[in-house]
Amino acid sequence: MAARDRQFLDPAVVARLGTLELKARTVVEGFIAGLHRSPFKGFSVEFAEYRQYIPGDDLSTMDWKVYARSDRHYVKKFEEETNLHCQLLLDVSGSMAYGSRGVSKFEYAACLAASLGYLMNRQRDGVGLVAFSDRIVDVLPSSTRAGHLRNLLVALDRLDVGSRTNVAKPLHQVADTLTKRGLVVLISDLLDDADAVIRGLKHFQYRGSDVLVFHVLDRDELEFPFDRTTRFEDLESGDEVVAVPGAVREHYLKRIGALIDRYRRELGAAGIDYQLLDTSQPLEMALLAYLSTRSRMA
Amino acid sequence: MSFLSPLFLAGAAAAVVPIVLHLLRRRTEHRVRFAAVALLKDAPVEQSMQRRLRQWLLLALRVTALVLLALAFARPFFRAASASRGRLTVVAIDTSLSMSAPAQLAQARQRAREVIRAAAGDVAVVTFSDSATVVVSPTSSQSTATSGVDAMTAGFGSTNYRAALAAAADLFRGRSGKLVVVTDLQANGWDSGARVGVPAGVQVEVQDVPALPENLALTDLRVDHDRVVATVTNAGAQMTEARVTLDVDGRTSGRAVVQVGGHASADAAFGGIQSGAIARAVVDDPRGIPGDNSRLAFLAGASPASVLVVTTSGDLDKDAWYVRHALIAAASSQKAGGVTGVSAAELGTWTDDRLSRFAVVAVLSSRGLERRAREHLAGYVASGGGLLIAAGPDVDGEVIADVLGTGSPLEIKGADSETLALAPADVRHPIFRAFGGDVASLSLVRFRNTARVSAANCQAIARFTSAEAAVLDCAIGPGHAVIVASDLNNRWNDFPIRASFVPFLDQTVRYLSNNSTRGADYLVDDVPSGVPAAPGVVTIDTGSGQRRAIVNVNPKESDLDRMLAADFYAFIERLRDSSASDARIELSEQESRQHLWQYLLAAALVALFAEGVVAARTA
Numbered sequence: 001m002a003a004r005d006r007q008f009l010d011p012a013v014v015a016r017l018g019t020l021e022l023k024a025r026t027v028v029e030g031f032i033a034g035l036h037r038s039p040f041k042g043f044s045v046e047f048a049e050y051r052q053y054i055p056g057d058d059l060s061t062m063d064w065k066v067y068a069r070s071d072r073h074y075v076k077k078f079e080e081e082t083n084l085h086c087q088l089l090l091d092v093s094g095s096m097a098y099g100s101r102g103v104s105k106f107e108y109a110a111c112l113a114a115s116l117g118y119l120m121n122r123q124r125d126g127v128g129l130v131a132f133s134d135r136i137v138d139v140l141p142s143s144t145r146a147g148h149l150r151n152l153l154v155a156l157d158r159l160d161v162g163s164r165t166n167v168a169k170p171l172h173q174v175a176d177t178l179t180k181r182g183l184v185v186l187i188s189d190l191l192d193d194a195d196a197v198i199r200g201l202k203h204f205q206y207r208g209s210d211v212l213v214f215h216v217l218d219r220d221e222l223e224f225p226f227d228r229t230t231r232f233e234d235l236e237s238g239d240e241v242v243a244v245p246g247a248v249r250e251h252y253l254k255r256i257g258a259l260i261d262r263y264r265r266e267l268g269a270a271g272i273d274y275q276l277l278d279t280s281q282p283l284e285m286a287l288l289a290y291l292s293t294r295s296r297m298a
Numbered sequence: 299m300s301f302l303s304p305l306f307l308a309g310a311a312a313a314v315v316p317i318v319l320h321l322l323r324r325r326t327e328h329r330v331r332f333a334a335v336a337l338l339k340d341a342p343v344e345q346s347m348q349r350r351l352r353q354w355l356l357l358a359l360r361v362t363a364l365v366l367l368a369l370a371f372a373r374p375f376f377r378a379a380s381a382s383r384g385r386l387t388v389v390a391i392d393t394s395l396s397m398s399a400p401a402q403l404a405q406a407r408q409r410a411r412e413v414i415r416a417a418a419g420d421v422a423v424v425t426f427s428d429s430a431t432v433v434v435s436p437t438s439s440q441s442t443a444t445s446g447v448d449a450m451t452a453g454f455g456s457t458n459y460r461a462a463l464a465a466a467a468d469l470f471r472g473r474s475g476k477l478v479v480v481t482d483l484q485a486n487g488w489d490s491g492a493r494v495g496v497p498a499g500v501q502v503e504v505q506d507v508p509a510l511p512e513n514l515a516l517t518d519l520r521v522d523h524d525r526v527v528a529t530v531t532n533a534g535a536q537m538t539e540a541r542v543t544l545d546v547d548g549r550t551s552g553r554a555v556v557q558v559g560g561h562a563s564a565d566a567a568f569g570g571i572q573s574g575a576i577a578r579a580v581v582d583d584p585r586g587i588p589g590d591n592s593r594l595a596f597l598a599g600a601s602p603a604s605v606l607v608v609t610t611s612g613d614l615d616k617d618a619w620y621v622r623h624a625l626i627a628a629a630s631s632q633k634a635g636g637v638t639g640v641s642a643a644e645l646g647t648w649t650d651d652r653l654s655r656f657a658v659v660a661v662l663s664s665r666g667l668e669r670r671a672r673e674h675l676a677g678y679v680a681s682g683g684g685l686l687i688a689a690g691p692d693v694d695g696e697v698i699a700d701v702l703g704t705g706s707p708l709e710i711k712g713a714d715s716e717t718l719a720l721a722p723a724d725v726r727h728p729i730f731r732a733f734g735g736d737v738a739s740l741s742l743v744r745f746r747n748t749a750r751v752s753a754a755n756c757q758a759i760a761r762f763t764s765a766e767a768a769v770l771d772c773a774i775g776p777g778h779a780v781i782v783a784s785d786l787n788n789r790w791n792d793f794p795i796r797a798s799f800v801p802f803l804d805q806t807v808r809y810l811s812n813n814s815t816r817g818a819d820y821l822v823d824d825v826p827s828g829v830p831a832a833p834g835v836v837t838i839d840t841g842s843g844q845r846r847a848i849v850n851v852n853p854k855e856s857d858l859d860r861m862l863a864a865d866f867y868a869f870i871e872r873l874r875d876s877s878a879s880d881a882r883i884e885l886s887e888q889e890s891r892q893h894l895w896q897y898l899l900a901a902a903l904v905a906l907f908a909e910g911v912v913a914a915r916t917a
C-alpha cells in the first residue's frame with residue numbers, strides 16, 4: 001500500500017465503526033493530523049491588535065517581548081472568526097440508499113455530514129442540518145455551542161432514507177428561511193431535474209450564501225459494470241427496466257457523464273463549488289474540498 | 299432428397315439438447331434495485347417481447363446449426379432422375395469392318411430399331427469395333443436413340459466384344475435391364491483374355507446379323523526379294539476366281555488372277571518390281587466387305603520389318619536358333635519377310651545400303667565385329683535404324699559402345715552368378731504394354747548370369763530383382779537401341795524356353811521397327827494417336843522429323859467364321875448381384891457431383907456465427 005493511501009480511511013472501514021460520532025472523530029482527527037503539513041494550518045484564530053494592559057486581563061496574553069523593549073504592558077488581541085454559519089443539506093431520498101461496496105450513498109453522505117459538522121464545530125463555526133427528500137424531513141438550526149455537535153450527530157443518526165427525490169423544492173424552502181449569510185453544503189446524488197437543482201442552488205447565492213455541492217455517486221452508477229441481462233428497479237418510483245448492459249452501457253455512461261458535466265460546468269460558471277464524490281473514495285477528499293472553499297471565504 | 303449416410307441424421311437428435319437446456323435454464327432476469335433507472339429509460343432498452351424473441355431466435359439458430367451439421371454429415375443429394383428410373387435397354391451395335399457391307403449395316407440398323415421400339419424404360423446406344431463408344435446415353439426418348447442408330451456408320455476396326463460389353467455394362471450402374479448386342483457373331487471377336495463381367499440383373503441378348511455368304515480379302519502383302527506377294531483369302535464356301543491388281547506408287551504394275559478355294563487362301567505373286575516406295579494390291583470383290591479389298595506395303599528398304607541377326611558365325615540355327623524361330627513365329631516377322639543371319643566378320647563387307655534394308659538389327663555377338671562393321675552399324679542407327687543388343691557372353695561392351703557412338707558411353711561389365719528374375723519398371727513402355735495383364739509372366743524367367751549395363755541416354759524399362767537394369771531403351775539420335783542385359787540363346791537364362799519370349803521379341807522388333815524413320819506399318823486397331831483409324835498412307839510427325847507410315851485393316855476381321863450364340867454367352871461372367879454396390883457407387887457419384895454438404899456446412903457455420911452474435915447481445 002502506498003503512503004498516500006494510508007493517509008485516508010476507506011469509507012467501508014469507516015462505515016463499520018460504531019457510532020456516527022466515532023466515525024466523524026476518526027475521520028476528522030486523522031484528517032487534521034495530516035493537515036500539519038498542509039497549507040491550511042492556523043487560519044482559525046488571527047492576530048488583531050495590541051492593547052494596553054488593563055487590570056483583569058489574562059496575563060497569558062501579555063506580550064513580554066514588547067514589555068522588555070518598551071517597558072509597557074501590552075496584551076495581544078486575537079480575532080476569532082466564528083461568524084461563519086454553515087448549513088448542511090443532506091439528501092435522504094430513496095435513491096441515496098443504493099450502495100454496491102459495503103457502503104450506501106446515504107451512509108457515505110451521513111458520515112460526510114458528521115465529519116463536516118465535527119470539523120466545523122472544532123473550528124467553532126456554526127453548523128446546522130437540513131435533511132430532505134421530496135420535502136424537508138428534519139431541521140437542526142446552526143449553532144456554535146459546544147453541545148451542538150452532539151445534537152447534530154444524534155439527528156444524523158436518527159435519519160433514514162425516505163421516498164422520492166425533489167431536490168429543488170427543499171432548496172428553495174431552506175433558502176427562503178436563511179437569515180444569516182454563510183455556507184451551504186449540499187450532499188446529494190443530484191438524480192433529479194438538473195435545471196431545478198441548479199436554480200435552487202443559485203437561490204442560495206442570491207441570498208448571499210456560498211454553496212458547496214458534494215455530488216455523491218456510487219461506483220456502479222459511474223461505471224455501470226453490469227454484464228448480464230438485468231431487470232433494473234428504481235429505488236424511488238419502483239419503475240422497472242429490463243436491459244442488456246452491453247447494449248445500453250454506452251448510452252447510460254453518456255447520459256451520466258453529460259449530467260455530471262452539466263453540473264460541473266453550470267455550477268462552476270455560477271461560482272458554486274462542485275465536488276464529485278465516489279463512495280469508494282475516502283471522505284478526506286470531501287473535507288479537503290470543504291476547507292478549500294472555507295479558506296476562500298475567510 | 300436422399301442421403302448417402304442417413305445414419306448421421308440421428309445426430310439431429312442433438313438439437314433436443316439446446317431446447318432442453320433452454321427450458322431448464324429459463325429463469326427470471328437478474329434484478330438490481332438501482333438509483334439511476336431514469337437514465338436508462340430512454341436508452342435502447344430491450345423490451346421483454348424483444349428479448350423473448352431474441353431468446354427464441356437464439357434457440358432456433360442453435361437448433362438450426364445442429365440440424366444443418368447432421369444433414370451435412372448425412373451427405374444429402376437430389377437423386378438424379380436417370381438413377382431412379384426403372385429398366386434400361388442398351389443396344390450395342392457392331393460397327394467393325396466385317397459389318398461394313400451395306401446389307402450388313404442395314405440389317406444391324408433394322409434390328410436395333412426393333413429393339414428400341416420394344417424397349418420399356420430408358421434406352422442407350424453403344425457402337426463398337428475394337429473399342430466402344432456410347433452414341434446415345436441413357437434416355438427415355440426412343441426417337442433420340444433411333445436417331446443415334448440411323449447416324450452410325452461402320453468403320454475399319456476389328457471386333458472386340460469385351461470392350462463392347464464392358465462399356466455397355468457400365469451404363470447400367472445398378473439398374474436392371476437388357477443388353478442387346480447386334481452383331482455378326484464373328485468368332486474371333488473374343489480375345490483370349492478372361493471373361494467379361496455383366497451385372498446379374500442385366501439380361502444379355504444377341505441379335506444375330508447373318509454374315510456375308512462370300513467375301514474375298516487381301517490379308518497380306520509382302521515383299522519377297524524382287525517379288526511382291528499378295529495373299530487373297532476366300533471366306534465363301536465355293537472356289538472363286540480372284541482378280542488382283544498391284545499398284546506401285548499409284549501406277550498399275552501388274553495384274554494376276556488366282557483361284558482361291560472355299561475357306562482358303564492363295565498367293566498372287568508379282569515379279570520384276572525394281573523400284574518404287576509403296577505397293578498397293580486390290581482384289582476385285584464387289585459383293586463382299588469393301589474395306590478388306592486392298593492392302594498396302596512398303597517397297598523401299600525392301601522389308602521394313604525384316605530382322606538381321608548378327609552372330610559369331612552367321613549360322614542362325616547354330617548361334618541364334620531361339621531368336622530365329624521366335625521371330626519367324628511372331629506375327630511381325632511373318633509380315634516382314636524373314637530373318638537373315640550374318641556373321642560379325644562378314645558384316646564389314648556389307649554396304650550401308652544393304653544394311654539399311656533391314657528394319658531391325660539384332661546383335662547377339664560382337665566377336666569379329668571389325669571397325670568397318672562397327673561404322674556400318676553406327677551409321678545404321680544414326681540414320682534411324684533399330685538395334686537389339688543381347689549383352690550375352692559373346693558381346694564386348696567396348697565394341698558396342700563404339701557402335702553406339704561416343705555420345706553414349708556404354709559399359710557392359712562381367713556377369714553375376716546369382717539367379718535373378720525380371721520385372722518391368724515401366725509397364726507403359728510399348729514393349730511391355732502389349733503384355734497387358736500377362737506382364738507378370740516375365741517374372742518367371744530365371745537369369746543365371748546377367749551383365750551390368752549402364753549408359754547415358756538409356757532408360758531402364760525393366761530391372762532384375764537385384765535392381766540392376768535388365769532391359770534398356772537407348773535413344774541414339776533418330777534411332778533406338780534396346781539392350782537386354784543377358785543373352786537370348788538359352789545360355790545365361792531360360793528366357794527362350796518361356797512363353798513370354800516370343801511376344802517379348804516380337805514387341806521389341808515392332809517397337810524398334812516402328813521407331814525407324816524409314817517407315818512403319820500399323821493396323822487400324824493400333825494406330826498412334828493423331829493418325830486416322832482408316833487404311834491408307836499417312837505422314838507421322840516424330841518430333842525429330844516426319845516419316846510415312848501405312849495403315850492396313852486387321853486381316854483377322856476378314857475371317858468371317860461365326861460362333862454360336864451359346865458360345866458368345868459363355869464368355870460372359872455373371873457378376874453377383876452388384877446392383878446394390880453399383881447403385882451405391884452411382885449415388886455416391888451423384889452426391890459428389892452435387893456436394894450439397896458443403897453448402898449445408900457453410901450454412902451451419904453461418905448459423906453458429908449468428909448464434910454467437912445474438913448470444914453476445916443476449917447475455
